[in-house]
Amino acid sequence: MECSFGLTGKDYVLLCSDMSAGRSIIRMKSDENKIKTLGPHLAMAYGGEPGDTNNFAEYVERNMRLYHIRNHYPLLPESASAWIRRTLAESIRSRKPYSVNLLLAGYDTTTTKPHLYWIDYLGTKAVVPYAAHGMGVYVSLSTMDKWWFNDMNKREGVDVLKKCIDEVKKRITVHFNFNCILIDKDGIHHIDIESEDPITELESQQPKETLVDAPNPPLDIGNVGVTA
Amino acid sequence: MELNGGSVVAMIGKDCVAIASDLRLGNQAVGIASNFDKVFPVNDKLYYGLPGLATDVYTLREHLRFRVNMYRMKEEREITPKTFTHLVSSTLYEKRFGPFFIEPVVAGLPTPTELDPHPKPFISTMDTIGCITTPKDFAVAGTAADKLYGVAEGLWEPDLEPEDLFETVSQTLLNAVDRDALSGWGAVVHIITQDKVITRTLRARMD
Numbered sequence: 001m002e003c004s005f006g007l008t009g010k011d012y013v014l015l016c017s018d019m020s021a022g023r024s025i026i027r028m029k030s031d032e033n034k035i036k037t038l039g040p041h042l043a044m045a046y047g048g049e050p051g052d053t054n055n056f057a058e059y060v061e062r063n064m065r066l067y068h069i070r071n072h073y074p075l076l077p078e079s080a081s082a083w084i085r086r087t088l089a090e091s092i093r094s095r096k097p098y099s100v101n102l103l104l105a106g107y108d109t110t111t112t113k114p115h116l117y118w119i120d121y122l123g124t125k126a127v128v129p130y131a132a133h134g135m136g137v138y139v140s141l142s143t144m145d146k147w148w149f150n151d152m153n154k155r156e157g158v159d160v161l162k163k164c165i166d167e168v169k170k171r172i173t174v175h176f177n178f179n180c181i182l183i184d185k186d187g188i189h190h191i192d193i194e195s196e197d198p199i200t201e202l203e204s205q206q207p208k209e210t211l212v213d214a215p216n217p218p219l220d221i222g223n224v225g226v227t228a
Numbered sequence: 229m230e231l232n233g234g235s236v237v238a239m240i241g242k243d244c245v246a247i248a249s250d251l252r253l254g255n256q257a258v259g260i261a262s263n264f265d266k267v268f269p270v271n272d273k274l275y276y277g278l279p280g281l282a283t284d285v286y287t288l289r290e291h292l293r294f295r296v297n298m299y300r301m302k303e304e305r306e307i308t309p310k311t312f313t314h315l316v317s318s319t320l321y322e323k324r325f326g327p328f329f330i331e332p333v334v335a336g337l338p339t340p341t342e343l344d345p346h347p348k349p350f351i352s353t354m355d356t357i358g359c360i361t362t363p364k365d366f367a368v369a370g371t372a373a374d375k376l377y378g379v380a381e382g383l384w385e386p387d388l389e390p391e392d393l394f395e396t397v398s399q400t401l402l403n404a405v406d407r408d409a410l411s412g413w414g415a416v417v418h419i420i421t422q423d424k425v426i427t428r429t430l431r432a433r434m435d
Contacts, residue, residue: 086290089283093326118260123283124232126253126261137258 001027002047003136003176004034005164006103006116007148008129009157012184013114015105016161016193017045018134018176030177037188037212038064039074042106043181044084047134048121049099056100060084077106077115081125089123097121101133107183114183132164139171140164154182154199158191165193181212188212229280229329231256233410234266235370236277237401238335238351239384241393244421245349247275247335248401250372250432251414253282262413262434266370270296271306272425274336275418276316279370280356281329288328291319309336309350313360320358327356331369337420366400372408379404390419390426398430406433 004017021032036057037043042064046057063083068074075083081104091098104117118124118131130144147160165178180193182202190212191198233254238247253264267277268289276292278285295315299307307315313334320328332354338347353367354360361367366384368376379400388396398417405411415430 085283085286089287092283120255122231122281123286124253124255125282125286126264128261128263131260137255141258 001025001174002034002134003132003140003168003172004045004047004103004134005132005136005140005144005161006045006105006130007144007152007157007160008105008114008116010151010153011107011112011114012154012157012182013105013107013116014157014161014180014182014191015043015045015103016165016178016180017047019179020174020176021050023050033179035179035181036061037181038080039068039106040187041109041183042074042077042080042104043183043188043212044102044104045133046100046102048101052098053100056098060087076110077104077108077117080104080106081115081117081119081127085119085123085125088119088121092122103131103133105181105183107185109185112185130160135172135174136164136168139167143167154184154202155197158193158198162193229331229371230410232280232282233371233408234264234279234282235368235372235376235401235405235408235411236266236279236333237366237368237376237380237397237404238277238333238353239366239380239388239393239397239400240349240351240364241388241390241419243337243349244388244390244393244419245335245337245351246393246397246417246419247277247333247351248397248415248417249277249279250370250401250405250411251416251429252410252412254410257409259413265416267416267418269425270312270336273339273420273422274307274309274312274334275420275425276312276335277333277369278330279333280331284328284330288319288330288332292316295319306339308338309334309352310338312336313350313352313354313362317354317358317360320354320356324357329356331355331373333367333369335367335418335420337422371410372404375404375407376400390421394419394426394428398428402430402432 006015021029118126180191249266253261419426
């Protein structure tokens with residue numbers, strides 16, 4: 001009972017996930033954040049077996065952080081997707097596989113291109129302009145097929161996302177609350193998808209106010225580790 | 229196989245070979261991506277296709293790239309299609325009791341040597357555990373394999389020139405995948421000749 005989707009635009013990528021947590025037909029929580037920020041311009045929406053999901057998401061998060069600390073620059077989306085895919089592919093043939101599906105969204109600061117990857121628990125990776133996981137696929141994929149187009153600006157992107165959410169609310173009996181982020185050149189921003197015009201709100205505020213913190217603030221590399 | 233869908237076909241022509249695949253990646257009946265290439269180059273005379281479980285497509289491709297690079301460095305020469313087929317075969321058989329769910333197809337032109345100045349075009353195919361078949365006409369694999377057999381049997385003829393081979397392999401693939409719900413969503417064709425490789429993406433039915 002979960003639902004997440006993502007879409008790319010001209011110079012940004014949107015990622016959206018439901019916030020329910022529970023077992024079978026019982027919802028125990030409706031404000032669980034199921035989007036993990038993995039770096040300054042990288043985030044993933046994850047779902048699957050409860051327990052595996054958080055465990056795997058934290059494992060990925062700390063490895064991304066480790067790479068950042070060791071190399072003084074974060075792993076680019078393409079490379080991060082390859083690492084995550086490989087981790088899941090090795091896991092699926094192990095004694096106790098992770099049962100986690102995810103959408104990986106990132107903004108490549110070197111090429112200024114947005115990236116979106118559809119990855120499932122088998123280690124299947126698809127490079128896609130828009131994608132969905134969970135119950136949302138049956139209604140939101142066709143909505144995005146109809147409304148998505150190349151190089152959308154932020155308002156157009158949010159409009160398509162809203163159409164998807166409306167469709168989910170209309171056609172799926174389960175009620176969902178949604179949590180939404182936007183990644184662009186400035187970093188990861190939280191978006192209030194329920195509001196009338198989230199992009200105006202985003203632009204009217206100071207960039208810092210909407211920013212979602214990456215795992216630990218970046219290290220000041222000038223002062224670290226260079227003794228002797 | 230039936231989880232992600234996808235098909236590959238290879239054909240022999242006159243001093244040329246063709247290999248083509250569809251571009252669909254699905255999750256059972258739901259289409260996920262229409263840019264999932266299943267045919268990869270080893271060098272400019274040798275290509276291979278990996279239809280089957282998509283996670284194994286990536287894994288096997290990474291594995292083979294590593295092994296071919298090791299071969300290239302140790303031997304200081306390019307791998308021949310026949311040797312490459314045996315490399316793929318033994319890679320698959322290593323996983324005999326927990327196989328990669330992939331049925332590879334290899335297509336290539338051996339480089340002329342002193343011993344064999346006029347080598348024949350080469351295609352081969354394997355099952356999931358690496359049992360090799362080396363046909364002298366065409367090789368098919370994937371979810372539309374049964375349909376591909378039918379169309380290829382009707383369209384293929386010996387000694388096709390590169391452009392005629394392109395037409396034959398394209399028509400074979402498109403008409404077969406249109407009858408298969410798990411394959412299609414675009415196609416890509418490679419024609420390998422002694423002096424160049426022609427790669428074309430085909431427009432296909434997107435349903």
